[in-house]
Amino acid sequence: MVKVGKRQTMKINNFSSKGAHLDAGTGDSKDNILLPNNELEGKVLDIGDELDVMIYRDSEDRLTATLRKTALTVGTIGKLYVTDTNEKLGAFLDWGLKKELLLPHAQMVGEVKPGDEVLVGIYEDSKGRLSATMKIYSFLMPNKDYQKNDFVEGTVYRINPEIGVFVAVDNRYFGLIPNSECFKKFYVGEEIQARVIRVREDGKLDLAMRELAFVQMDKDAESILGKMKILKTHFRFNDDSSPEAIKEYFGISKKAFKRAIGKLLKEGKIEKTEEGFFRLK
Incomplete structure (x- = not known):
């Protein structure tokens, strides 16, 4: 049976002025599929030879064979x-x-x-x-390669404001950055690197753009210091700041903000003002 869009082995049934006609396996020569002359240049072929071809429909909607390798086939x-x-x-x-x-x-x-x-x-x-x-x-598959805390690469293919950012990990596995882990704007087609935070029973991967807490805390602290140097006395964030305001300005969760602030206080790099905000020490 001929499979459109798939590579398959087909036998040459006969030749004509148009090219080689491949046996479609129906027993009726009228169903044979043409491999055009422009595909035969430089090749010595005989009736009965088997060829690795792909079948597609030409500009006139006729089933046609090609020896050329396409970047993709059906289902890929x-x-x-x-x-x-x-x-x-x-x-x-x-x-x-x-x-x-x-x-x-x-x-x-x-x-x-x-x-x-x-x-x-x-x-x-x-x-x-x-x-x-x-x-x-529907083209993606359950993960077989990755475990929790592994780092992966993928492509954003869909964004749902109520669920999160859908990612094709390695362009083959199901991946999702849940809303709770979305601290930046994404766009369809964006290539990302992320960390696996959960492998679901069905093989789908939950992802985060951030590293493990103890590693990420250092980066967050440096980022906050940089913001403080820019804003100086206008830095108006503290423990009472809303999660939304922190996420919008720093691109991190309130929990991560408090963790990084605690680190900076402990290291003596910042201090708390009488108004309850923070400043460089």
Whole structure:
């Protein structure tokens, strides 16, 4: 059975002025699939030879074979460059064939423009045509490689204000930065490094952008000192400051802020004013 969008081995049934015709396995020569002449240049082939090909639909919607290697096949995920956009259709992606891959508007996440590199999965639509989608949740797999506190790399593919930031770890595993760990703004397509804070029973990974507390505390303390040097007497943060204000200005949680302030007080680098704020000592 012919599998559109997948590499497979097919046998040459006959030749014509158009190219080699590959046996589709149906027993009917009318179903044979053309491997065009431009694919045969420089090759010596005979009837009965087996070829490793991929099947796709050409510009006239006919099943066609190619020997060329595409960047992705159906069911796989990867990053492709946007070559052009069309107001009605969507975006066109370079995946290694003359006929570019369509990323329909309905399958986009956020703004897409020429020159962008987008993380997509390849699927076969209801009409048997190959298309790309940025909605890749169903393409991802449970983690098999990472444990708690491991550091990972991934790509942001979706942002849900109520849940958090969805990340494709290694562009293959389920990852999520929960809202409680989101201390900066993210954007779709952003490549990040994060720490695994939990491996769920289903293999999905919860992530944090911050290191272990005792390591991160030093970095937070240095950041706060830097802010204090800039603001000087206008530094108006203390134990009563709201978590929202601390997160917006420092990009950390209130708990992390208090931990870093405690470290600076203990080291004698800052002191508390009569008003209850902090200043450089």
